[in-house]
Amino acid sequence: xxxxSVRNLSARVKGGGTLLRDVSLDVAVGxxxxxVGESGAGKSMIGKAVLGILPKAVxxxxxxxxxxxxxxxxxxxAQRRIKVGATCALIPQDPLTALNPSRRIGPQIxxxxxxxxxxxxxxxxxxxxxxxxxxxxxxxxxxxxxxxHELSGGMRQRILIASAFAxxxxxxxxxxxxxxxxxxxxxxxxxxxxxxxxxxxxxxxFVTHDLGVVSKxxxxxxxxxxxxxxxxxxxxxxxxxxxHPYSAALLAATPKYTDPLAGLQPVPEAVxxxxxxxxxxx
Amino acid sequence: xADLYTxxxxxxxxxxxTRKPLxxxxxxLDILKGLSFSIEKGAVLGxxxxxxxxxSTLGRALxxxxxxxxxRVVFDGADITHLSDAELRPxxxxxxxxxxxxxxxxxxxxxxxxxxxxxxxxxxxxxIQARVLRALDHVGLPxxxxxxxxHELSGGQRQRVGxxxxxxxxxxxxxxxxxxxxxxxSSQAQVLNLLERLVADLGMTLAFISHDLSVVRRLCQRVMVxxxxxxxxxxxxxxxxxxxxxxxxxxLLGAIPLxxxxxxxS
Amino acid sequence: xxxxxxxxxxKAGLRLWLSAAWLILLVxxxxxxxxxxxxxxxxxxxxxxxxxxxxxxxxxxxFLLGTDSLGRDVLSRIIFxxxxxxxxxxxxxxxxxxxxxxxxxxxxxYRGWADVVVSRFIDIWMAFPxxxxxxxxxxxxxxxxxSIIAAIVVIDWTRFARVIxxxxxxxxxxxxxxxxxxxxxxRFGILLREILPNVLPIIVVLLTLEMGIAVIVEAILxxxxxxxSTDDPTWGGMISExxxxxxxxxxxxxxxxxxxxxxxxxxSQLGEGLKNRFDPVLR
Numbered sequence: 150x151x152x153x154s155v156r157n158l159s160a161r162v163k164g165g166g167t168l169l170r171d172v173s174l175d176v177a178v179g180x181x182x183x184x185v186g187e188s189g190a191g192k193s194m195i196g197k198a199v200l201g202i203l204p205k206a207v208x209x210x211x212x213x214x215x216x217x218x219x220x221x222x223x224x225x226x227a228q229r230r231i232k233v234g235a236t237c238a239l240i241p242q243d244p245l246t247a248l249n250p251s252r253r254i255g256p257q258i259x260x261x262x263x264x265x266x267x268x269x270x271x272x273x274x275x276x277x278x279x280x281x282x283x284x285x286x287x288x289x290x291x292x293x294x295x296x297x298h299e300l301s302g303g304m305r306q307r308i309l310i311a312s313a314f315a316x317x318x319x320x321x322x323x324x325x326x327x328x329x330x331x332x333x334x335x336x337x338x339x340x341x342x343x344x345x346x347x348x349x350x351x352x353x354x355f356v357t358h359d360l361g362v363v364s365k366x367x368x369x370x371x372x373x374x375x376x377x378x379x380x381x382x383x384x385x386x387x388x389x390x391x392x393h394p395y396s397a398a399l400l401a402a403t404p405k406y407t408d409p410l411a412g413l414q415p416v417p418e419a420v421x422x423x424x425x426x427x428x429x430x431x
Numbered sequence: 432x433a434d435l436y437t438x439x440x441x442x443x444x445x446x447x448x449t450r451k452p453l454x455x456x457x458x459x460l461d462i463l464k465g466l467s468f469s470i471e472k473g474a475v476l477g478x479x480x481x482x483x484x485x486x487s488t489l490g491r492a493l494x495x496x497x498x499x500x501x502x503r504v505v506f507d508g509a510d511i512t513h514l515s516d517a518e519l520r521p522x523x524x525x526x527x528x529x530x531x532x533x534x535x536x537x538x539x540x541x542x543x544x545x546x547x548x549x550x551x552x553x554x555x556x557x558x559i560q561a562r563v564l565r566a567l568d569h570v571g572l573p574x575x576x577x578x579x580x581x582h583e584l585s586g587g588q589r590q591r592v593g594x595x596x597x598x599x600x601x602x603x604x605x606x607x608x609x610x611x612x613x614x615x616x617s618s619q620a621q622v623l624n625l626l627e628r629l630v631a632d633l634g635m636t637l638a639f640i641s642h643d644l645s646v647v648r649r650l651c652q653r654v655m656v657x658x659x660x661x662x663x664x665x666x667x668x669x670x671x672x673x674x675x676x677x678x679x680x681x682x683l684l685g686a687i688p689l690x691x692x693x694x695x696x697s
Numbered sequence: 698x699x700x701x702x703x704x705x706x707x708k709a710g711l712r713l714w715l716s717a718a719w720l721i722l723l724v725x726x727x728x729x730x731x732x733x734x735x736x737x738x739x740x741x742x743x744x745x746x747x748x749x750x751x752x753x754x755x756x757x758x759x760f761l762l763g764t765d766s767l768g769r770d771v772l773s774r775i776i777f778x779x780x781x782x783x784x785x786x787x788x789x790x791x792x793x794x795x796x797x798x799x800x801x802x803x804x805x806x807y808r809g810w811a812d813v814v815v816s817r818f819i820d821i822w823m824a825f826p827x828x829x830x831x832x833x834x835x836x837x838x839x840x841x842x843x844s845i846i847a848a849i850v851v852i853d854w855t856r857f858a859r860v861i862x863x864x865x866x867x868x869x870x871x872x873x874x875x876x877x878x879x880x881x882x883x884r885f886g887i888l889l890r891e892i893l894p895n896v897l898p899i900i901v902v903l904l905t906l907e908m909g910i911a912v913i914v915e916a917i918l919x920x921x922x923x924x925x926s927t928d929d930p931t932w933g934g935m936i937s938e939x940x941x942x943x944x945x946x947x948x949x950x951x952x953x954x955x956x957x958x959x960x961x962x963x964x965s966q967l968g969e970g971l972k973n974r975f976d977p978v979l980r
Contacts, residue, residue, distance in 0.1 A: 187615040188586075302482075331481040332642065336686040336696075358615065361688035365696055388692050402616040403690050404645040406672060413649055415620040494879055516883065523881035536872035540894040549890075550880035596876070 151175040151215075152352050153199065153320055158212030160198060160376075168194050168207060170377040170428060176320065176369075181346060181353040183363040183384070185399075186373035192356045194376075196322040199354065201226075201233050217319065234265050238313040240323040240342070244305035248297040255293035258312045266316055280311035283348075284341055303334040307341065314345055320352045327362065339366055360403050364388055372396045377428040395424040435507055435604055435636045436470040436493065442501030443485075443492055462488045464660040465502070472603075475630055475637045477651035477668070479644055479683070485660040486640045490606045493638065494528050495519055507603065524554050527597040531609040533589030537581040543567075544577030547596045554600065566595040569632075570625060587618030591625065598629060604636045611646060623650055644683055648672060656680050713970030716963035723960060727779040734773035735759065738930050742768035747946040763948040765938060771949060774930035775956055781924075781931045782960065784842065785915045789849040790907040796850065797857025798900050804858070805865025806888050815862070819855045827852045831914075835923050842925055845918055849911050857903055861896060868895045898972045905968030909961040916957055932957050 153176040160169040169191050176182045184192040197203045199214055201221065214221040217236060221229050241247040249257060258280075259273035268276075274293075281289030284307040297305055306326065313321050323342065327335040343366055346353050355367055363370050363384065370387060372380040372395065380393040391397045398420045404412035444459040462485045470476050480486045491497045492504065495511055504512045511522065527550075530536035537546055547563045556562060564574050570591040581589055590610055597605050607626065611619040627650060630637050641647050647654055648668060655665040656679060664677040675681045688696060726733055736759070745768040749756050756763065762771040804815035831848035838844045868874065869892060877887045916933030918924040924931055932953040939950025 187617065332644075333481065333682055333686045336688070339688070359688070360616075360690040364690050364692045364694070365688045384692055388690060399616060400690060402620045404620075404643075404649065405689055405691075406645040406648045406684065406687060407689065409648050409668075412645075413620045413623055415624065416617040491875075496875055496878060516878075520881045523879065526879075528876070528879045530872040530876060532872055536876055538873040538891055538895070549877070549882075553881050593876075600880075 152178045152180075152217055153354070154213075154215040155195065155199070156213040156215065158195070158198060158214065159210045160194060160203070160207055161210055163206055163208050165206075168376050169198070170375070172212070172373075172376070172378055174371050174378065174381065176352045176354055178319070179346075179350045179352055180369065181343075181355055181367045183367035183370035184354060184356045184373065185358065185360065185363055185370055187358060187399075189375075190373040191376035192358075192373050193324055195373075196239075196324055196354055196356050199233075199320075200237055200239055200322055201229055202239075234261075235316075236319045238316065238318040238321045240306075240309055240313045240321060240326045242325040243329055244302055244309055245297075245329070247309055248305060250297050252296075253293070254295055254297065254300075254308055258293075258308070258315055261312075262316055276315055277311070280315055281308070283314075283345060284308070284311045286311075302330060303338065306330065306334075306338055310338070310342060310345065314349055314351065317349060318351060320354065321346075322354045322356070324356045325358070328357070328359075335362075342366065360388075360400060372399070374424050375428045379424060379427070393424075394420050433472050434469040435472045435474075437505040438469065438493075438502070439467050439505075440502035441466040441489075441492060441499055441504065443488055443497060444500045445488075445497075459500075462660050463492065463499075466657075466660075466662050467502075468655060468662060468665055470604075470636060470638060472636055473634060474653060475639065475651045477647035477654040478638060478640045478657065479642065479647055479654060480657035481642060481683075483659070484657040486642075486657050487608055488660075489657065490528070490608050490638065490640050493604075494526050494606050496528075524550075524600050525602050526604040526606070527600055527602040528606045528608065529590075529593045529597045529610050531612055533586055533593055533613070534581065536593055537589055539581055541580075542577065543579050543581070543584070543592050546581075546592060547577075547599050550596065550600050556600075562599055566599040569598060569629065570595045585618075586614055587621060590614065590618070590622055594622070594625065594629070598633065598635075601633070602635065604638070606638045606640070608640045609642065612642070619646070626650060643687075644672075645687055656683070710970075712966045713974070716966040716970065719959055719963040720967060723779050723783060726776050727783045730776050730780055734770075734776045735761065736770035736773040738769060738773040738777040739928055740769065744768065747942065747949075749946070750948050750952075762952050763946065765935075765946065765949045766942050769930075771935075771952055774935060775932065775953055778930045778932045778935065778953065779956075781842075781929060782912050782915060782957075785845055785849070786908040786911045786964070789846040789911045790904055792846065793850045793853045793907055793911075794857055794900065794904045797854035798861045798896075798903075800854070801858040801861030802865050802888060802892065802896065805862035806869050806892055807884070808866075808869075812862075815858065819858055823855050831918070832923065835918070840923055840925065845915055845924060848918075849914050853907060853910065857900075857907070860899060860903060864896050864899050865892055868892050902968040902972045905964045905971065909964035912957065912960055912964070 155172055155174050158169055158172040159167070161167045172195060174182065184195060186192045194203065194207070198209060209222065216232065219232060221232065224232065255274070255277060258277040259270065262268040262273040262276065263270055277293060278289050281292060286292055286304065286307055326342065327338050330338060339362065357363060367384050369383055371378045372393065374395055380391065380396045382392060387396070391400060395416070398416040401414045402412065402416060441463050442461070442465055443463040444461045446457040447460040448457055450458050466489065478486045478489060488497065492499055495514070499512055503510060506522065506526065509522065511519065544563055547566055548559050551559045551562055563577060567574055567576060572588065572591055572595065581592070584592065593610070611622050614622065623646065626637065629635065639647065639651055651668055653666070654668050654671050656663045656677065658679045663679045664671060664675065671680065675684060745757060745760065745764050746766050748760050748764045750763045751758055751761050760770045764770055800815050804812040830852055834848045834851060835844045838847065874887055874891055877891050882890070915924060915931065916936065919931040919933030920937045924933065935953040936950055939953070943950055
């Protein structure tokens with residue numbers, strides 16, 4: 150049974166262009182689905198639509214977002230916020246701006262647990278400590294009392310991950326969580342996310358432009374072009390034989406250091422024209 | 432082959448403004464801690480490292496945007512280490528730079544044509560219009576783009592304008608500082624293929640800074656790995672990838688996620 | 698995002714035209730005051746004191762907006778008052794801008810000693826309470842047009858300097874500046890050619906805002922009789938006089954007040970509108 154089921158979701162800028170066209174995808178309980186595409190393809194928008202944090206200028210024109218059997222779009226906003234807050238979390242892209250620079254780390258993790266989920270301060274703090282341990286932060290008691298600027302980018306991302314898993318969410322949207330990190334730090338963070346995801350049985354919607362990352366973390370993926378899903382496959386099948394010419398072109402453009410002759414082929418004009426026609430992109 | 436650049440024991444420190452006392456100078460932070468290497472004429476050198484490795488600082492030292500605090504930078508026989516801005520002026524024509532962020536590296540208030548023409552005017556070239564159009568042609572942009580403003584262009588197109596500006600002067604050396612880092616895979620591929628072609632056609636020497644070893648593999652003949660302001664490894668590309676000597680290089684290579692679910696990645 | 702731009706453009710157009718229209722009207726009025734004013738602003742007629750505006754009972758059509766307690770025509774006085782207001786606005790705002798922007802650019806772009814000196818200077822200068830400072834200045838120099846202009850410049854240049862300095866610093870850190878250096882341009886050339894065009898929109902907004910401020914400062918000073926030394930009418934002076942007879946002749950205070958309000962509003966809106974025009978990104 151799918152925990153998250155997006156059906157024919159369409160969205161656009163108010164009074165402007167289309168951002169999402171008839172998007173459908175499923176995420177089963179405990180499954181990791183990748184959302185892949187170039188910038189502007191709409192992959193981030195889908196995650197934001199599910200969490201209910203779309204920018205003000207964007208509106209959903211049709212479709213359903215079924216979360217745990219409930220259509221989020223049919224709920225009144227307050228109820229929707231509660232439902233999403235209780236079951237979902239976000240790992241944002243930029244660890245620098247995602248943390249409030251003028252507050253200590255501890256409250257930033259525990260506030261959500263106490264205020265929105267009604268936990269006691271003590272339980273929330275114990276949980277925060279436990280999670281910082283899980284994300285392999287040494288000396289978590291000290292870190293809780295520190296300010297974001299006193300920590301490195303990698304540390305901050307670990308804290309954001311800990312924060313996301315804190316309330317035992319059923320679904321986490323990870324929005325390009327490693328794009329801003331060094332490649333060695335990225336590896337640690339990806340392994341961490343994968344380990345936590347397995348341990349807690351959390352479903353993961355993983356937004357990224359990097360096909361290499363997808364192959365390491367995801368079991369299924371959706372490829373997006375101009376707001377439309379052009380391919381939906383299992384990861385194992387995809388890398389062996391992508392079904393859609395655009396996906397194949399993306400793979401061909403990705404450099405592989407093991408084979409200097411492979412990769413770095415720009416997506417051919419013909420493929421772009423074909424996929425644009427298919428998507429109905431003006 | 433003659434060397435275009437000879438770097439000897441290069442040191443560069445910058446003022447650490449986060450620790451500046453109220454009165455007096457800020458303490459110096461060592462960014463480059465004694466680098467020695469050379470760049471042959473016509474070579475394509477990859478400079479690789481993580482954030483904090485000093486690779487960007489090294490690049491800026493090579494084109495003298497920053498002044499070294501120790502060591503020597505010799506460009507085609509001329510010691511440019513401590514030359515003043517005025518003394519550097521005539522030489523500047525011969526080494527140019529392409530920047531990472533295509534939005535902030537193009538003046539938003541100047542049209543593309545003006546942006547490319549500026550350096551040509553400064554150095555007293557003639558036939559500037561023709562040269563601008565030729566530069567645009569080299570990078571595969573239509574000549575109408577000369578009338579456009581940067582914000583009317585896509586990221587990949589802006590990056591190509593940056594390349595056009597650099598090659599318009601017909602320099603001997605170009606430094607490319609993480610120029611594909613912010614681009615989509617397809618734009619990245621286009622820009623890299625363009626660079627490959629330009630190097631072959633115009634016979635330039637290129638230093639390519641990147642944090643991404645995969646990108647460096649195809650383009651560069653030689654790769655230099657930096658860590659904490661020091662050279663960790665400096666070898667021919669094929670040799671480095673086949674058999675990396677330094678632990679850090681092995682770490683970097685091992686960390687790269689290949690688009691292959693069967694990759695052993697631990 | 699394309700949406701947001703539409704909104705800005707539409708508003709910018711209307712805002713720009715309305716405020717420009719009012720200000721152009723003021724300029725014409727100021728230039729042709731002697732021909733436009735129906736009466737001599739200084740001419741007193743004690744028999745025609747406190748006449749109401751033309752649409753009210755007991756009015757005299759010769760005095761369209763009524764008269765004050767000395768029988769002077771309110772409309773003519775407002776018209777002549779425009780001269781002082783605009784003169785002060787344009788001259789003091791321009792001088793303030795020149796001094797403040799120049800220092801701000803030097804400090805923000807060159808950094809180093811120039812920045813240290815200018816910044817400390819600004820900090821010390823801003824420690825003086827502005828109202829006290831201006832009164833002191835006028836007490837020393839004596840009242841008059843020159844004093845008002847001097848007072849405004851002396852107090853407000855720091856506003857320009859601070860903001861322009863910050864903007865110059867931001868622009869100076871941009872890669873296109875580094876690119877110009879690599880191309881071989883000298884520092885001063887970069888300041889003029891690369892930095893200035895990008896700082897200009899902010900300068901324009903501050904300049905028009907400053908004009909509005911100057912008009913208000915002049916009004917305040919004439920309100921407390923520290924403005925020009927002659928009997929020429931000023932809007933602030935009229936408001937001051939009108940205060941005492943507000944119950945018997947409200948028009949003496951209200952009309953100059955409205956004119957003042959519309960003028961200051963127009964200046965600030967003009968700035969906003971111009972800034973959007975200047976910005977090629979929004980064009």
